[in-house]
Amino acid sequence: MIQSTDSSVLLKFKEKTKYELVYMIQEIVSDVVDSALSDIKTFAHSVVVKKDCPWDFLSDATVQINTFVQNAGIDGVITGFPQTANRYRRNRCLNLGDSTPPYMEPVEIGGLFQLVDKSSLPPAMAPAPSLTEADVTEPPLAPFSKIAPSSSIAGAAPGAQPPQNAQAKVAVCFFMSSLTVLVASLLLRVVQVRLF
Structure with missing residues (x-):
């Protein structure tokens, strides 16, 4: 697996190797424009995005991973806590369908707002920008001399x-x-x- 924040580097690797190529988006984005996603597919097999979440998911890392997997539809998690990720992966409550216990249900988007006193909320932040094709496309690498x-x-x-x-x-x-x-x-x- 080769990861880079530079699309032109990944294009060069795609020409020369069969490794899985991963594009890392440095900025925090709220959305990805279809043309940018199509462009990313030309040079990378997967994408890593930063997580910018001020909520603590009731301080339960398993609920946090479950929420990202269930709500966001991600298919991989990079973490500094592999034991937590392994515990989530081995959890027997994941594929129970309608019988899933309430503590394994993903947190509803905006659901934690109901638990927080309105006066304790931070001021509203500006929305993160969308990732566009111009953000992804980079000039080709300089020729080798x-x-x-x-x-x-x-x-x-x-x-x-x-x-x-x-x-x-x-x-x-x-x-x-x-x-x-x-x-x-x-x-x-x-x-x-x-x-x-």
């Missing part, structure tokens, strides 16, 4: 060997870019863990 052949090194005769340190510079550049990608992916993982 090769290292100049040894005959084009300034002041060198055609066919002359490059200076000894030329390969070391390339190796250090590759190492630093790989290190940057590794650190960035670890930071994204930490952010995902903290979101849930």
Whole structure:
């Protein structure tokens, strides 16, 4: 599985690999325009969206996961609490149909407002914007440039060997870019863990 917030990166991976590609939407959105969804389908198999929910679901993580799965129709949860997700997955009350106990019913949208005193509610927030095709479409990646052949090194005769340190510079550049990608992916993982 390869995850990125950059559609052009995922397009390149789609050309070269068979991995499942995941597009991560960085912004908090309220809706996705059909044209944006069609565009995402051209380069990704699935989408990760941020959860921005101020409600505590009565402090029950299982009810929260159940509400997202039942109401939002999601088919995957990324969490920093795998034991909670596993407990939800193994729950025997999930497929009981009309016999589902009340404590396993998903929370109705807006249902928690009835339990909160109106004076305790925070001020109304502006609605989150919709995700449009312009938010998804990005310019293609810059073309790859090769290292100049040894005959084009300034002041060198055609066919002359490059200076000894030329390969070391390339190796250090590759190492630093790989290190940057590794650190960035670890930071994204930490952010995902903290979101849930």
